[in-house]
Amino acid sequence: MSPRLWRLVSSSIEAATEIAEIVADPELHAEARAIAPRLMARAASAGPATVRRVLAPLVLVYGVGEAAKAPQFWQAYDVLADLPEEALRKGVDDYLAQPDSQFFPKPGPLRALCDRHAEPIRRAAYRASRAAALEPPKPKREPTQDERAQVAAMLASFKAQVAQKSPEAVKPVLPSIAGKPDETGITPEMRRLIARRMEG
Numbered sequence: 028m029s030p031r032l033w034r035l036v037s038s039s040i041e042a043a044t045e046i047a048e049i050v051a052d053p054e055l056h057a058e059a060r061a062i063a064p065r066l067m068a069r070a071a072s073a074g075p076a077t078v079r080r081v082l083a084p085l086v087l088v089y090g091v092g093e094a095a096k097a098p099q100f101w102q103a104y105d106v107l108a109d110l111p112e113e114a115l116r117k118g119v120d121d122y123l124a125q126p127d128s129q130f131f132p133k134p135g136p137l138r139a140l141c142d143r144h145a146e147p148i149r150r151a152a153y154r155a156s157r158a159a160a161l162e163p164p165k166p167k168r169e170p171t172q173d174e175r176a177q178v179a180a181m182l183a184s185f186k187a188q189v190a191q192k193s194p195e196a197v198k199p200v201l202p203s204i205a206g207k208p209d210e211t212g213i214t215p216e217m218r219r220l221i222a223r224r225m226e227g
Contacts, residue, residue, distance in 0.1 A: 032058050036066075036151040036158075049158040056163055063152075063159040070152035073112040075105050081115050082132075088123075089131040106134050107141065114145035170211040177221045178213070 032055055035045040049055045073081070079101050086095040094100050107115060118141030122132045170178075208214050213221075 028062055029055075029058060031055065032062075032155075033151070036154040037147045042150075042154055042157070046154055046158045046161070049154070050161050050163055053163065056158060059155045060159040063155040066148075066152040066155045069113060070111050070149045072109045073107070073115050075101070075108045077112050078104050078107045078110075078115065081112070081119060085119070085123075085131055089129075091131050103134050107138055110138075110141050110145050111148050114141045114148055117141070117144040168211055170213065174211060174213065174221075178217070181221060 032049070035049055035055070036059075038045060049059050082104060085091075091100075110118075118137055119132070121140045121143075122128050122137055209218075
């Protein structure tokens with residue numbers, strides 16, 4: 028994964044802002060679509076079996092002995108089952124690195140260590156998958172030369188008509204341009220006026 032994409036998918040900035048930046052960049056958007064499945068797999072829950080497999084070496088390290096053979100012993104660690112395996116392993120490494128880790132880790136404190144690693148993994152998976160599901164914004168179409176010329180001609184004609192009238196004449200009424208402009212900035216009413224002038 029490129030450093031820029033990782034920064035966007037793992038940052039603490041509001042998700043909508045970072046996702047919009049990814050979708051707006053074709054290269055980042057393509058990368059997010061390609062990597063989203065792997066990030067989702069990386070963020071998947073480890074499950075009870077994986078929790079026991081990861082913690083099994085600690086049984087020997089801390090000399091738990093017979094207690095670890097009882098199913099009830101491992102049931103207490105099922106609270107770690109929803110963590111990504113990567114976060115679980117990193118949390119265990121953090122625990123082993125602590126100078127006061129003299130006993131087999133309790134579920135609660137170990138969970139706190141793992142959560143710090145799980146959060147960015149889950150955040151990255153969500154943002155990448157969300158960005159991958161979105162369509163890129165459509166580029167704004169610029170008016171063609173003919174359309175620009177038609178608008179300019181219509182305005183010039185209107186100005187000429189106004190210039191021919193005396194100040195005492197009836198106040199001129201501008202042609203209606205009401206309505207929502209399309210992607211070229213021209214309203215439907217303005218486009219109809221252009222069409223009528225072209226026909227005339």
